[in-house]
Amino acid sequence: MNDPTIRQRKLDHVDLAMNDAAVxxxxxxxxxxxxxxxxxxxxxxxxVDPGCTFLGKSLxxxxxIAGMTGGHPDLEKVNLALAIAAQDHGVAMxxxxxxxxxxDEELVQSFAVVRQQAADVFICGNIGISQILDGxxxxxxxxxLVDMIRADALAVHINVLQELVQPEGEINLGKAxxxxxxxxxxxxxxxxxxxxxxxxxxxTASRLAETGIAALDVGGMGGTSFTAIEGLRASSAQDHExxxxxxxxxxxGIPTACSVLEVANVGLPVIATGGISDGLQAAKALSLGAQLAGIGRKMLTAAIQGPEQASAELGRIIEEIRISLALSDCRNLDEFNSRTPVLTGTVAQWDARAK
Ligand SMILES: Cc1cc2nc3c(=O)[nH]c(=O)nc-3n(C[C@H](O)[C@H](O)[C@H](O)COP(=O)(O)O)c2cc1C
Structure with a gap:
């Protein structure tokens, strides 16, 4: 069944994410x-060897590369560009x-293209908590979902505030x-x-850990804001409320750096996503206890321009991670993990809470 509303929303999200007001x-x-x-x-x-393993797969x-797109035929080429970049550099996506x-069967290809292009990379599927809880x-x-992209893992996104702001939002918590x-x-x-x-x-991280999940992606505040994106959509739909x-x-919300500190000790691998746009910020996220740095908007911007741009951008970010490790006198991530960053301001305050 073709649902034009969902298709259009996916395109709107990509368009609006390029607006500075979405950050x-x-x-x-x-x-x-x-x-x-x-x-x-x-x-x-x-x-410096920046390689690592994540949930048993070498990267x-x-x-x-944060889960962002698919869900409209026009978005297949964006996922294709991201997949080429991921495969070129051996990173997760x-x-x-x-x-x-x-x-809507017609939309399967906008996702399947990722595995067709990136045979070897760690690929994570995606579904919302609302769909899980609505049975x-x-x-x-x-x-x-897994077969569509031969997924190595499945992400469940939680976005309570977004659902409460989104014009067509639906939320049924209680037995989450x-x-x-x-x-x-x-x-x-x-x-x-x-x-x-x-x-x-x-x-929340501790309660989530008890459900048997394998990893957390903090999706922190400071980068793409779905509250802002849904606010822009609500305004153009004359939804004043x-x-x-x-x-x-x-x-x-919790700024990404602070959220990494909050969840770093619950015993699960952590992905730090939200407001990372270069390799130094990625290295800082790793220094706080994250296993991976998740990058959304920066990679989306490059992927919209094409696969070469996406791959080049990812290459620059990885090189900056390498330089950050070299400037810390570390040959690999194990050595880097044993070093402690200096924390100030808001992050230091959240660090005190986490201890
Ligand atoms: C256009 C767009 C669409 C997104 N769609 C989804 C989605 O369907 N599911 C999801 O879990 N996250 C989605 N995200 C959120 C990203 O995975 C990521 O958490 C967010 O963009 C923060 O990272 P950033 O600040 O680097 O952009 C989307 C982000 C963007 C920009």
Whole structure:
């Protein structure tokens, strides 16, 4: 069944994400994290190996291209460009919510292109918590999501504030953790829970860990803001209530750096997404305890221009990670993880709470 509303929403999201108003006005926290510079390192950037493993798969660098797109025929080329970049550099990649392709066969290809192009990379599927809790994601559906892209893992996005602002938002919480635990038990691949711009707090992370999930993506505040995007959509749909709510809650959430500190000790691998646009910010996220740095908007902007631009941008980011490690006198991520950054301001305050 072709659902023009979902298709259009996916295109709107990509268009609106390119608008500067879609970026949170709050700092993700990177200026409060300082990697201690080693004035005379005993190695060259070329000696640094930024490789790592994530949920059992080897990656060329600790980077995750955030799940963003698919769900409209015009978005196939964007996913294609992202997949080429991921394959070129051996990094992990997510797709956007696959919900649209469950109800509209024509949209499957906009997601399937990712595995067709990136045979070897770690690919993460995506579905919303609402679909899980509404019973729309039983065993058959989970298998279909995974088979569509031969996914290595499945992300469940939580976005309570977005649902409360979105004109067509739907939310039915109450049995969230039971529903998730059931889904984890049914899923053929490991499950990652991700936020999409408000971050994850320590208490939620601990409760999520008990459901058996395999990893967390903090999706913190400071980068792309779905509250802002839905606010822009609400305004253009003359939904004054929704637009007002988006303004009221524009600053609601945990900055990405702070959210990484919040969840780093719950015993799950952590992806730091939200407001990372270069390799130094990625390295700072890793220094706080994240295994991977997730990058959305920056990669989307490049991918819209084409595969070469996407691959080149990713190459620049990975090179900046390499330089950050070299300037810290570390040959690999294990050595880098043993170093402690200096924290100031808001990030230091959240660090005190996390201890
Ligand atoms: C256009 C667009 C669409 C997105 N769609 C989804 C989605 O379907 N599912 C999801 O979990 N996250 C989605 N995200 C959120 C990203 O995965 C990521 O958490 C967010 O963009 C923050 O990273 P950034 O600040 O680097 O952009 C989307 C982001 C963008 C920009």
């Amino acid at each position: 949170s006005g709050v700092d993700a926290g990177w200026s409060d994290v300082t990697l201690v510079p080693v004035a005379l390192p005993n190695l060259n950037p070329g000696d 060329g660098a600790p980077v995750f 997510g797709v956007g919510s696959q919900r649209a392709a469950l109800v 729309q994601a039983g065993k058959d559906v989970l298998n279909k 953790y039971e529903g998730l635990a059931e889904m984890v038990a049914t899923s053929p691949v490991p499950v990652v829970v991700k936020e999409t711009g408000c971050g994850i707090d320590r208490e 929704g637009a007002r709510r988006a303004r009221t809650f524009a600053i609601w």
